[in-house]
Amino acid sequence: MTNPTPTAPERYNAKDAEPRWQAAWAQAKIFETPNDDSRPKYYVLEMFPYPSGRIHMGHVRNYAMGDVVARYKRARGFNVLHPMGWDAFGLPAENAAMERRVNPRDWTYANIATMRGQLQSMGLSLDWSREIATCDPAYYKHQQRMFLDFLEKGLVTRRTAKVNWDPVDHTVLANEQVIDGRGWRSGALVESRELTQWFFKITDFAEDLLGALDGLERWPEKVRLMQKNWIGKSEGLEVRFALTRSVGAHDAVKVYTTRPDTLFGAKFLAIAADHPLAAALSADRPELQTFIEACRRIGTAQEAIDTAEKLGFDTGLTVRHPLDPAWELPVYVANFVLMEYGTGAVFGCPAHDQRDLDFANKYGLGNTPVVCPEDQDPSAFVVTDTAYDGDGRLINSRFLDGMTTGEAFEAVANRLKQEVLAGSPVAARKVQFRLRDWGVSRQRYWGCPIPIIHCDACGPVPVPVADLPVKLPEEVSFDQPGNPLERDHAWRNVPCPRCGQAARRETDTMDTFVDSSWYFARFTAPWLQDAPTDRRAVDHWLAVDQYIGGIEHAILHLLYARFFTRAMRETGWSGVAEPFAGLFTQGMVVHETYKDEAGAWVPPAEIRFESEEGTRRAFHVKTGSPVAIGAIEKMSKSKKNVVDPDDIIASYGADTARWFMLSDSPPERDVIWTEEGVQGAARFVQRVWRLVNAAAQAGGDGAADLGLRKAAHRALAGVGDDVERLRFNRCVAQVYTLANALDDALRGTASREAATEAAGILVQLIAPMMPHLAEECWQALGRSGLVAQASWPQVEAALLVEDEITLPVQINGKKRADVTVPRDADAKAVEAATLALEAVQKVLEGKAPRKVIVVPGRIVNLVV
RNA sequence: GCGGGCGUGGCGAAACGGUAGACGCAGCGGACUCAAAAUCCGCCGUAGCAAUACGUGUCGGUUCGAAUCCGACCGCCCGCACCA
Numbered sequence: 001m002t003n004p005t006p007t008a009p010e011r012y013n014a015k016d017a018e019p020r021w022q023a024a025w026a027q028a029k030i031f032e033t034p035n036d037d038s039r040p041k042y043y044v045l046e047m048f049p050y051p052s053g054r055i056h057m058g059h060v061r062n063y064a065m066g067d068v069v070a071r072y073k074r075a076r077g078f079n080v081l082h083p084m085g086w087d088a089f090g091l092p093a094e095n096a097a098m099e100r101r102v103n104p105r106d107w108t109y110a111n112i113a114t115m116r117g118q119l120q121s122m123g124l125s126l127d128w129s130r131e132i133a134t135c136d137p138a139y140y141k142h143q144q145r146m147f148l149d150f151l152e153k154g155l156v157t158r159r160t161a162k163v164n165w166d167p168v169d170h171t172v173l174a175n176e177q178v179i180d181g182r183g184w185r186s187g188a189l190v191e192s193r194e195l196t197q198w199f200f201k202i203t204d205f206a207e208d209l210l211g212a213l214d215g216l217e218r219w220p221e222k223v224r225l226m227q228k229n230w231i232g233k234s235e236g237l238e239v240r241f242a243l244t245r246s247v248g249a250h251d252a253v254k255v256y257t258t259r260p261d262t263l264f265g266a267k268f269l270a271i272a273a274d275h276p277l278a279a280a281l282s283a284d285r286p287e288l289q290t291f292i293e294a295c296r297r298i299g300t301a302q303e304a305i306d307t308a309e310k311l312g313f314d315t316g317l318t319v320r321h322p323l324d325p326a327w328e329l330p331v332y333v334a335n336f337v338l339m340e341y342g343t344g345a346v347f348g349c350p351a352h353d354q355r356d357l358d359f360a361n362k363y364g365l366g367n368t369p370v371v372c373p374e375d376q377d378p379s380a381f382v383v384t385d386t387a388y389d390g391d392g393r394l395i396n397s398r399f400l401d402g403m404t405t406g407e408a409f410e411a412v413a414n415r416l417k418q419e420v421l422a423g424s425p426v427a428a429r430k431v432q433f434r435l436r437d438w439g440v441s442r443q444r445y446w447g448c449p450i451p452i453i454h455c456d457a458c459g460p461v462p463v464p465v466a467d468l469p470v471k472l473p474e475e476v477s478f479d480q481p482g483n484p485l486e487r488d489h490a491w492r493n494v495p496c497p498r499c500g501q502a503a504r505r506e507t508d509t510m511d512t513f514v515d516s517s518w519y520f521a522r523f524t525a526p527w528l529q530d531a532p533t534d535r536r537a538v539d540h541w542l543a544v545d546q547y548i549g550g551i552e553h554a555i556l557h558l559l560y561a562r563f564f565t566r567a568m569r570e571t572g573w574s575g576v577a578e579p580f581a582g583l584f585t586q587g588m589v590v591h592e593t594y595k596d597e598a599g600a601w602v603p604p605a606e607i608r609f610e611s612e613e614g615t616r617r618a619f620h621v622k623t624g625s626p627v628a629i630g631a632i633e634k635m636s637k638s639k640k641n642v643v644d645p646d647d648i649i650a651s652y653g654a655d656t657a658r659w660f661m662l663s664d665s666p667p668e669r670d671v672i673w674t675e676e677g678v679q680g681a682a683r684f685v686q687r688v689w690r691l692v693n694a695a696a697q698a699g700g701d702g703a704a705d706l707g708l709r710k711a712a713h714r715a716l717a718g719v720g721d722d723v724e725r726l727r728f729n730r731c732v733a734q735v736y737t738l739a740n741a742l743d744d745a746l747r748g749t750a751s752r753e754a755a756t757e758a759a760g761i762l763v764q765l766i767a768p769m770m771p772h773l774a775e776e777c778w779q780a781l782g783r784s785g786l787v788a789q790a791s792w793p794q795v796e797a798a799l800l801v802e803d804e805i806t807l808p809v810q811i812n813g814k815k816r817a818d819v820t821v822p823r824d825a826d827a828k829a830v831e832a833a834t835l836a837l838e839a840v841q842k843v844l845e846g847k848a849p850r851k852v853i854v855v856p857g858r859i860v861n862l863v864v
Numbered sequence: 865g866c867g868g869g870c871g872u873g874g875c876g877a878a879a880c881g882g883u884a885g886a887c888g889c890a891g892c893g894g895a896c897u898c899a900a901a902a903u904c905c906g907c908c909g910u911a912g913c914a915a916u917a918c919g920u921g922u923c924g925g926u927u928c929g930a931a932u933c934c935g936a937c938c939g940c941c942c943g944c945a946c947c948a
Contacts, residue, residue, distance in 0.1 A: 355946055
């Protein structure tokens with residue numbers, strides 16, 4: 001008996017169903033997470049958005065992934081924390097204020113309202129009761145409190161420093177925010193300025209931040225490596241070179257080197273233009289002053305650095321070689337020496353450092369090779385244009401000759417440790433980091449005010465905790481460039497909290513990366529009014545089990561957050577060091593670009609396609625004129641290759657958008673948004689709906705049941721495994737496979753019992769990805785309650801194993817036949833069955849194979 | 865320059881060292897329809913009527929067996945970049 005052709009069910013109507021189920025979830029409050037719950041905790045977090053105006057497809061992809069994990073873990077019996085908030089301070093609000101004469105706060109909150117609505121239309125299983133916005137005084141109040149705590153603990157300092165100045169945004173940028181010499185947001189060439197700034201002492205944690213990377217096993221190797229390189233640890237020696245005549249208070253120059261083994265190859269000493277000794281020398285030497293100015297002008301602009309010639313100024317000074325007082329070396333001021341790294345001075349070893357070689361060749365200083373590669377003849381080894389910076393054996397180096405570079409390093413370090421110059425050892429071992437302290441002062445209005453009052457008598461004085469928050473003034477005007485806080489005298493002029501005299505508020509606000517450095521901790525108890533965190537809550541929920549976001553934060557946000565969490569531990573606000581136990585960096589959403597005949601970008605919505613002889617051609621919808629199909633690139637307003645999530649949700653529904661975002665590419669790779677792909681996803685939504693309804697009416701004799709049940713449980717096991725590993729594209733493929741199996745079974749002989757069981761599993765498998773459709777199907781199957789609250793089905797292990805297995809048979813590594821044997825057949829039995837095969841006998845021609853390899857459950861290979 | 869990653873059909877991609885191309889998209893042929901959409905059936909790496917041969921950037925190696933491991937090269941992508 002076969003199943004009757006099912007009466008066609010109505011089409012699934014996402015527009016009707018999605019808001020209905022969103023309301024049902026909200027009403028049941030099933031995504032609101034209690035802190036006191038006996039179930040094991042699971043904290044899944046996606047990087048919170050900046051409220052720029054509207055969500056984009058990148059958000060859809062990011063939040064769809066997080067939602068799959070959240071819903072899956074909930075079904076698996078975890079108490080899941082899945083919150084959402086707004087990274088709400090930042091420059092675009094001020095730019096909008098300037099362009100449109102709106103208040104940054106009003107602009108930001110209007111955007112939040114819009115974007116909250118958009119996220120809600122996606123059907124995300126978020127706990128909206130924990131929503132936070134970083135621009136809310138109820139949030140930044142605690143950030144100010146922690147700033148003061150950090151200050152007291154010595155984790156914050158104020159000092160003048162050469163900083164990166166963004167001339168377009170009129171603000172300072174941290175090193176991490178300068179990309180290719182340009183501001184990360186404005187794209188302007190960054191200038192160098194000397195300013196007094198507040199710094200977080202991230203370098204205090206350099207060793208710990210580096211060492212702990214090894215423990216972050218569920219982070220991408222790539223991100224760990226990037227952070228490792230950014231922290232940039234090196235181990236070397238700090239060596240003092242005695243000046244042959246003192247200059248003011250200077251009687252020696254301190255040099256940092258990782259290659260003390262090459263010390264006998266030294267030809268000169270070079271100091272940075274900003275080195276105090278250079279300043280002392282330049283006092284009565286105008287030509288040196290001119291040279292120093294020229295070095296500063298090259299400054300930090302990257303293009304200049306790339307092409308800049310090595311330039312030096314011979315000071316006429318000399319220093320004594322630390323291993324031979326009779327040996328004198330000239331001292332140069334050189335444009336390639338950085339004041340910010342090491343001691344701001346280097347010894348030049350031209351033979352083994354390319355920069356030193358370029359410099360020495362230019363100024364005729366010569367070179368003496370002191371390290372010979374193992375495969376070269378020491379007596380013939382010379383260096384001309386290319387320095388040798390590898391390992392080898394020491395030559396031309398007196399007592400070091402014949403040693404390896406490693407041995408020579410140790411020998412020099414030990415010798416110089418014993419030598420004394422002006423009462424202290426000539427050299428000491430020194431660990432040096434590339435990482436600099438985090439400058440957090442920003443000369444902007446729309447940020448968290450730094451809670452400090454400057455008093456002429458008392459200096460910078462912390463605002464008393466009882467006076468927090470230091471709120472931003474409500475009324476601001478942006479009719480002049482610069483920071484409006486500086487012009488707001490009513491806000492700015494306050495009495496000193498210590499002496500009561502007239503004083504002024506700090507007008508700099510904090511870098512917005514501070515705001516995002518602890519929001520994940522705030523989510524654990526966002527209702528607290530008197531403290532940033534509740535220790536029980538924060539220690540319970542942290543670390544975040546799965547954090548998902550873009551790779552662009554590999555260094556900036558992810559390093560700052562790791563620092564901040566450590567600083568919070570130092571000040572008692574957290575008991576953990578690492579904020580994110582598992583990290584996943586998802587790829588971008590990319591799209592084809594289109595240009596009309598005039599060379600203007602055309603948005604996808606205005607394109608119509610035609611297929612001619614297999615080639616796809618694009619035309620403008622309105623004008624009908626041809627449009628050139630360009631490169632596939634990240635969706636961006638400038639290239640107009642943007643698809644608005646609202647439009648997609650309106651025409652296809654959120655489930656279709658989510659399904660497509662998860663289906664095509666591996667999640668860490670870029671996904672290409674295509675109209676065909678979305679339509680494919682939409683077709684599958686309808687197909688699931690038809691299948692489930694057909695299953696509910698099935699009435700076959702059950703001949704197909706076993707196969708169907710096996711397919712269902714295979715998919716169940718596979719999808720579970722793939723969600724755990726965030727391989728969403730494979731989850732999708734497994735669901736398709738099950739849908740195909742259910743389709744086949746329904747066509748013939750599946751019983752209603754087996755069909756509805758398989759359909760039920762199908763529905764639960766899609767529920768994390770297409771939650772609204774799943775609810776509608778769940779109801780159609782007559783199941784009670786919400787699928788969002790249903791437990792993940794149990795895999796019946798017996799259904800995953802076959803009684804008989806078919807193994808491929810290879811002869812000399814080429815597949816020639818198949819052999820079917822019982823599942824538990826031993827190697828001998830498999831061999832016998834294989835040799836009995838007709839195809840095998842034909843090849844063997846009566847001879848015995850030279851070797852038989854049986855890999856149980858896998859393959860048989862005969863060597864003849 | 866330094867560090868890392870990736871090269872598989874027309875496309876997105878699968879593949880514990882074990883049958884390369886699962887699954888989807890596009891395409892082609894057919895059914896249903898007056899027609900279209902939707903849906904359904906079939907085909908779909910290359911060559912060949914077929915048996916079969918050849919195929920995972922190129923060349924070599926290890927192995928009974930390599931997309932996968934090793935070496936060299938080519939190409940693309942990402943990060944850092946005068947860090948001593």
